[in-house]
Amino acid sequence: MKYINLNLTKQSKLIFNSPGDYIVYFENLSGDLVFDIKSSGVNLNIYGLYTGSKNSIYKVNTFQNHLEPSSTSDLLIKGVFYDASKFYYRGLIRLEKNAQKSHAYQKNQNILMSKNCYVDSKPYLEILANDVFCTHGSTTGKLNQDQLHYTMTRGLSRKASEDLLITGFINEIKQKILPKAQSI
């Protein structure tokens, strides 16, 4: 298991040449992030976290390029946006002809906390091999109103309820990477 924190390593292009499990994490990074999988047996998890407030703008393009067969990549990017923040996400999964038996996943979930924030999400797929499995999903919206209502009936203020739900939303990623990050 290899853990890579892109905020620390400052890399924008990662090449995976040998089989194994990898976890990549980044927070509020803009620019191109390229993941080239050039070996079979790579099991790559990519986690990205974004929190925007005031006039912050993040523009990120991710590339999951599978060049060899039988590898897996799984990307999850979560974002919470306040005020007039903007988030531009474009993610590409590209499976080359040679990348048979690949599995590639991509998920982008955004929560909009203000009427003035703006999200532009483009989860792209380019699949040139046939014996593969690929999915992507994207959801954008406000906090779950039922959950918010429930926590408020338990006596929490709206602000505290919102914070609680957002912490839960973000923790899905934190919990996946924390044990790994600490063990290094």
Added chain:
Amino acid sequence: MVKQNDLNFDYKFGFSKPEKSVFRVKKGINEEIVSQISKIKKEPLWMKEFRLRSYRFFKKTKMPEWGADLSKIDFENIFYYIRATDKAMNSWEDLPSEIKDTYDRIGVPEAEKNFLAGVSAQYESEVVYESIQKELTKQGVIFCDMDTGLKKYPEIVKKYFGTIISPYDNKFAALNSSVWSGGSFVYVPRGVKVALPLQAYFRINARNFGQFERTLIIAEPESFVHYIEGCTAPIYTTSSLHSAVVEIIVKPGARVRYTTVQNWSKNVFNLVTKRARVEKNAVMEWVDCNIGSGVTMKYPSCFLVGDGAKGEVLSIAYAGSAQHQDAGAKMIHMAPNTTSRIVSKSISGHGGRTSYRGLVQVLPGASNSKVYVSCDALILDEESRSDTYPSMKINENEVDIQHEATVEKLGEEKLFYLQSRGISKSEAEGLLVNGFIEPVVKEIPLEYSIELNRLINLEMAGSVG
């Protein structure tokens, strides 16, 4: 039934009749030709000026740099206007036997016998045959070709023509606006529900001839109409261009469904702009099946401008050898409580390429909007390719946006199971593919869905793994 050779089948509708055009303008396009088309059609001045303005924009606009490869289109090598017979005819019997024969082969009379409300069959660039059922006229519904519409109902046409899709929208909308010919004009008065679908058949039958039909549908408040467009075309070796514009206005509380079964032959560039304006509590449904053509670029759109408006696109794309289907949908939410749903099913085989390209945009103020997008793709063999290019631009937080896509191959276990029951591999594949597109196919009228299933089986017959 004649059994077809599994590996070497001919395009079912690939026959062509000797050309017998009464009139055609010269090849190529310039201001003179555009004015000439307008003059031949005896159009009012405003339309001539509209055509010329559009042409000037077309000329200065660059080709789109995204999407499919359009470099093989040679605008100078196309006839922009041909008229097959002198005027539109009313009854089937009066049609020249040659044209009738061509239609017989696609089965127009058969379809008509069954439940056609009216056929408006476009042969070459003008509608030569149209039969409008009496009830339609009684209800006040207008269903005619666009040229007749312009002559007989100039006020309605002038009021709406080019308002939904401006000629400056894109290069091909501009081209269509400058040389358009034929297409349908449909007007449904307030409260009228048209029980039977209106159908039109389009056909290209001249070498190097581009077809530029123009359709305008106006549904007054609380009305309903289902319009069906289906096309098949003969095979030619030189490239053909089909560039249509379809404008639809769905007024408050009205519902319009527009079904397309597109089966152009593989040398056709099919570049179509389709858009609907959906007003308060109105519903617009596009059912879009793309089976034929070499290159298709088509993204039916709904502009949801009224409170509670609803838009839906159901789409099927099949790309076989040397085909690129770049299809999708656009949903623009401009008012509160609007909902949109896009379901796209694409299949690529024999080296074909399908691309889903879609846009969902939620503008400020479109609160409580709901969006659901689902794109599924099947890749049948390793020569083929599938792309998904969705875009979601969200400028409002009181929304619920969902998008999901999957890409996979035919399930081996399912295939194995079917084969173990004694079904041949190609039959089993056809069965699974038809099952895959079933959620969309069940939305189209029976005669079309049967034809579609048959086409899929025909296409699948060649894909021996």
